[in-house]
Amino acid sequence: MIRIEPRNANSAIFSYGVPILSAFIALILASIPLWFAGAPVLTSYVEMAKGVFGSKFAFSEMLTRATPLMFTGLAAALAFRAKLWNIGAEGQLYLGAMATAAIGTGLIEAPAFILIPLIITFGCAAGSVGMVVPALLKTRYGADEVVTTLLLNFIIIIFLQYMLEGPLKDPMGLGWPQSSPILDQGMLPPLMERMRVHSGLVIAIVCALIAQFMLARSVWGFKLRAVGENVFAARHAGIKVNRTIIGAALISGALAGMAGVSEVAGLKGYLTSDLSPGFGYAGIIVAMLAGLSPIGVVISALFIASVFVGADSMSRAMGVSSYLADLVVSTSLLCVLIGGFFSRFKLVRTSLKGQN
Amino acid sequence: MTSSPVLTLNGLSKTFGSIQAADAINLELFRGEVLALLGENGAGKTTLMNMLFGHYMPDDGTIDIIDDSGHTEPLQLGNPQASIAAGIGMVHQHFTLAENLDALDNIMLGSEKFLNIRRNKPQAVQKVQKIMNDSGLVAPMDVAVGKLTVGERQRVEILKALYQDVKILVLDEPTAVLTPQEADKLFENITAMTRNGLSVIFISHKLREVLAFSNRIAVLRHGKKVGEISSKEADERKIARLMVGEDTKISSRKKIKVGEPVLELNNLTISGSSKRESISNINLSVNKHEILGIAGISGNGQTVLANAISGLVKPSSGKIKIDGKTITSNDPSSIIQAGVGRIPEDRHKDGIVGQMSVAENMIIEDLNSGKIQSRGLLNREAIMQHCSDLSSKYDVRGPGPNASARLLSGGNIQKLILARVFEASPKLILANQPTRGLDLGAAADVANRLLEARQRGSGVVLISEDLDEILSLSDRIMVIYDGNLRMAETHNRESLGLMMAGEIA
Numbered sequence: 064m065i066r067i068e069p070r071n072a073n074s075a076i077f078s079y080g081v082p083i084l085s086a087f088i089a090l091i092l093a094s095i096p097l098w099f100a101g102a103p104v105l106t107s108y109v110e111m112a113k114g115v116f117g118s119k120f121a122f123s124e125m126l127t128r129a130t131p132l133m134f135t136g137l138a139a140a141l142a143f144r145a146k147l148w149n150i151g152a153e154g155q156l157y158l159g160a161m162a163t164a165a166i167g168t169g170l171i172e173a174p175a176f177i178l179i180p181l182i183i184t185f186g187c188a189a190g191s192v193g194m195v196v197p198a199l200l201k202t203r204y205g206a207d208e209v210v211t212t213l214l215l216n217f218i219i220i221i222f223l224q225y226m227l228e229g230p231l232k233d234p235m236g237l238g239w240p241q242s243s244p245i246l247d248q249g250m251l252p253p254l255m256e257r258m259r260v261h262s263g264l265v266i267a268i269v270c271a272l273i274a275q276f277m278l279a280r281s282v283w284g285f286k287l288r289a290v291g292e293n294v295f296a297a298r299h300a301g302i303k304v305n306r307t308i309i310g311a312a313l314i315s316g317a318l319a320g321m322a323g324v325s326e327v328a329g330l331k332g333y334l335t336s337d338l339s340p341g342f343g344y345a346g347i348i349v350a351m352l353a354g355l356s357p358i359g360v361v362i363s364a365l366f367i368a369s370v371f372v373g374a375d376s377m378s379r380a381m382g383v384s385s386y387l388a389d390l391v392v393s394t395s396l397l398c399v400l401i402g403g404f405f406s407r408f409k410l411v412r413t414s415l416k417g418q419n
Numbered sequence: 420m421t422s423s424p425v426l427t428l429n430g431l432s433k434t435f436g437s438i439q440a441a442d443a444i445n446l447e448l449f450r451g452e453v454l455a456l457l458g459e460n461g462a463g464k465t466t467l468m469n470m471l472f473g474h475y476m477p478d479d480g481t482i483d484i485i486d487d488s489g490h491t492e493p494l495q496l497g498n499p500q501a502s503i504a505a506g507i508g509m510v511h512q513h514f515t516l517a518e519n520l521d522a523l524d525n526i527m528l529g530s531e532k533f534l535n536i537r538r539n540k541p542q543a544v545q546k547v548q549k550i551m552n553d554s555g556l557v558a559p560m561d562v563a564v565g566k567l568t569v570g571e572r573q574r575v576e577i578l579k580a581l582y583q584d585v586k587i588l589v590l591d592e593p594t595a596v597l598t599p600q601e602a603d604k605l606f607e608n609i610t611a612m613t614r615n616g617l618s619v620i621f622i623s624h625k626l627r628e629v630l631a632f633s634n635r636i637a638v639l640r641h642g643k644k645v646g647e648i649s650s651k652e653a654d655e656r657k658i659a660r661l662m663v664g665e666d667t668k669i670s671s672r673k674k675i676k677v678g679e680p681v682l683e684l685n686n687l688t689i690s691g692s693s694k695r696e697s698i699s700n701i702n703l704s705v706n707k708h709e710i711l712g713i714a715g716i717s718g719n720g721q722t723v724l725a726n727a728i729s730g731l732v733k734p735s736s737g738k739i740k741i742d743g744k745t746i747t748s749n750d751p752s753s754i755i756q757a758g759v760g761r762i763p764e765d766r767h768k769d770g771i772v773g774q775m776s777v778a779e780n781m782i783i784e785d786l787n788s789g790k791i792q793s794r795g796l797l798n799r800e801a802i803m804q805h806c807s808d809l810s811s812k813y814d815v816r817g818p819g820p821n822a823s824a825r826l827l828s829g830g831n832i833q834k835l836i837l838a839r840v841f842e843a844s845p846k847l848i849l850a851n852q853p854t855r856g857l858d859l860g861a862a863a864d865v866a867n868r869l870l871e872a873r874q875r876g877s878g879v880v881l882i883s884e885d886l887d888e889i890l891s892l893s894d895r896i897m898v899i900y901d902g903n904l905r906m907a908e909t910h911n912r913e914s915l916g917l918m919m920a921g922e923i924a
Contacts, residue, residue: 282786282795289783292774299729299761299769300783301752 066411077406085402086366089395096390102381111391114376115369121376123258127330129368130260131156131339133267134322135346136353136360137274138190142315143355144278145291147201147308151212152319153343154219155193159320161223162189163327164231164242164334167249175248182249182328183266183321190320191313193219198312202305208312216343224336231334242334251329263325267361270318274357287311319343352399370395424485425450425618426507426587431470431480440466442642443480448587448620451613455629455650456622457662458639462858464622467639468589472509473499487616508585510576510593518565523547525564526579543582550581554608566693568718570597577605590621592856594628598716599886599916606632626655627887638662662859672870672892678707679743681758681847681878682728687737689723698723698902701737705847705878710869712893713882713904716919720902721882722764725851728880729761730754742846755784760845762836764852764882766829770836773825777817778806780824781839813838814864830861837868848872851882866892886912 094104115125135152142149162185200206227240251262278284289297290307298304327334353359374388426448433441441463448454458464469475476497484505485491495501516525527543551557558574594602623629638646638661646661687701698720705711726732730751739746741757763769771780782791782802790801806820815834817827854862869879883889896907898918
């Protein structure tokens with residue numbers, strides 16, 4: 064008989080070895096369909112690695128892709144630590160993006176050192192606004208935030224489409240549903256010359272460091288963890304549970320909003336309704352993979368971005384269907400998640416030996 | 420009465436990491452006998468029973484089952500199904516009931532075939548009814564278990580075990596939540612059932628009932644069997660010494676002149692969603708240097724009363740005055756501010772955040788204190804220092820300040836909570852079932868701390884179902900029944916027991 068038991072302590076070999084081993088197993092599994100598709104497996108993986116580490120450009124593309132994932136991953140991680148299941152990062156991302164487009168396209172003419180902080184402030188605030196209603200419904204009436212945040216995503220996206228056809232529509236856009244371009248002084252400065260990677264990455268890493276520090280060392284983080292781990296004991300100990308949950312909700316929304324700011328004002332330069340290929344939802348995977356640790360979010364966002372970008376470039380180089388890239392991505396995620404499970408739990412075989 | 424053995428444990432051993440939880444234990448159980456298993460927390464009683472029930476795989480040793488014809492059959496180890504098939508039933512100390520199912524479903528759970536399409540409920544009802552008639556254990560069958568009182572749940576647990584046609588019944592602290600009368604009745608019924616061949620092992624901390632109702636007593640200490648005596652030859656002192664290895668004693672209660680009131684409840688009424696969540700027109704006052712004991716069977720309003728004093732529920736009407744000041748905002752933080760220390764009934768749920776560290780749990784009520792934090796940032800060194808100071812002062816033992824609090828044993832979790840409560844030198848202490856599930860040593864420690872606090876000038880509200888505890892600690896005793904609180908004029912077991920059952924004594 065086999066039983067699942069939690070591991071008491073994780074050795075260093077385990078906590079670093081398991082993810083690496085799982086990624087390796089993922090590659091082996093993914094090689095089966097690759098082989099069926101007729102692509103030489105080894106060459107494919109070499110192409111995949113090249114797609115991430117092969118050139119400065121490839122690497123910068125990976126970092127560009129990782130940036131929004133870090134923000135949405137942090138949004139999910141912080142909320143989940145308080146057992147607040149914010150599934151609405153996608154919608155909050157678009158709220159942040161709309162605020163960016165509203166302010167950054169000429170409403171306010173100001174030099175960069177004023178305009179950029181302004182855009183960030185309003186973008187984050189817009190993301191927070193997306194969490195106000197779910198947080199109040201949860202704390203006042205006990206409404207399930209999974210439902211409210213998820214459904215708000217669709218409302219926000221329809222609102223976005225309205226805005227792009229109406230108030231935010233670019234009059235010079237030849238009728239396309241897109242916003243006017245962000246003013247040059249409103250754009251987040253790029254990090255490398257002639258590359259797309261921008262300073263949103265730095266902001267994301269700083270946010271992760273601050274979040275890590277605040278969770279471990281601040282009273283605010285203490286309360287958030289206490290509410291998340293045992294809401295009854297937290298309330299009994301005099302922690303204001305609702306206040307803590309609302310605080311976590313607003314910060315989670317702000318981080319998701321920041322993902323929208325960073326995509327519009329860092330990368331695209333204007334807002335369209337296909338800004339995010341599901342960064343909000345991918346952020347949940349990033350956070351789970353990271354075990355809800357903010358620093359872990361940075362690492363897992365880099366990993367997921369690598370797989371995305373590498374698999375994409377591999378499918379182009381080998382001439383195989385881009386669905387194979389999706390397959391590689393999902394196999395890797397599943398393997399690493401399963402690996403994460405095994406690093407936290409162990410299977411114990413209880414032998415059923417007879418009695419002599 | 421003691422005849423042939425039905426069960427023998429031969430040299431059972433089990434280690435967890437570096438802890439030897441059971442060390443070559445030999446034990447025999449005879450047909451129709453009640454064997455009491457005694458020992459402090461961590462002595463190995465539960466480990467031993469879990470091996471018997473197939474939950475743990477012993478490292479060494481065997482278990483033999485002897486059937487009616489005298490045929491000896493080794494029990495397949497580490498397999499609960501084999502243990503159930505051999506007629507071993509266990510009633511756990513922590514309930515293992517599905518709260519959203521009704522009592523009947525809980526009782527039938529596990530005894531039906533998985534692919535059974537039609538459930539034969541009437542037959543089950545009949546069988547349960549018969550067991551209820553035979554044993555005298557009555558509980559409502561059609562109410563979700565989550566809505567039953569702790570005492571009723573316990574009865575459902577026992578009924579569930581009996582439903583499986585057990586020959587050997589293991590009861591882990593069965594009377595922790597029963598009134599003395601109920602407990603006496605339970606043991607009467609068990610005695611009656613043993614006449615039909617049922618053999619019972621029961622684990623208890625209450626020496627009085629062990630002496631009164633068991634045939635034999637086996638005492639465990641540190642994973643070893645340290646003694647086995649016939650109950651006729653035993654007395655409380657003898658057993659206590661075997662269990663602890665030394666005499667524990669509760670410091671005697673000195674007479675002190677009481678001071679001014681620290682807690683006054685005036686016509687406090689709370690209308691909850693059900694009767695057992697309501698209290699009506701509660702009036703009481705507790706003075707400095709005084710312990711007020713509140714006796715009662717669980718589910719008669721103690722939890723709501725405690726929640727009201729803790730700030731967890733708002734009164735529907737009436738006033739709560741602490742140290743002369745009326746409490747206006749009824750939330751836990753203002754109650755703590757007002758100087759109330761609370762020892763919650765369910766220490767795992769309300770007392771600690773299990774995933775957080777021991778040190779963090781020690782300071783969870785002092786987050787605003789300047790010693791713990793400055794400008795919103797925690798002072799780690801101060802927290803560690805505080806934790807190690809308190810751990811040695813209150814004898815909290817465990818794997819260290821950074822370990823998760825859930826890794827502590829029940830007694831040590833309670834000591835952690837005591838440390839937190841007493842260190843704040845509260846004016847009023849609310850102790851709700853403070854010794855439930857604790858071993859003699861830890862329970863004596865709690866009692867001594869409460870007496871110390873009384874000496875220092877705190878007022879104490881002691882809510883307990885353990886009459887011995889109420890009688891030995893309280894200056895005044897009140898009884899709660901059906902949401903009403905009445906003063907007990909005479910302090911003796913019989914009259915208190917009658918009041919707990921709702922009869923005017």
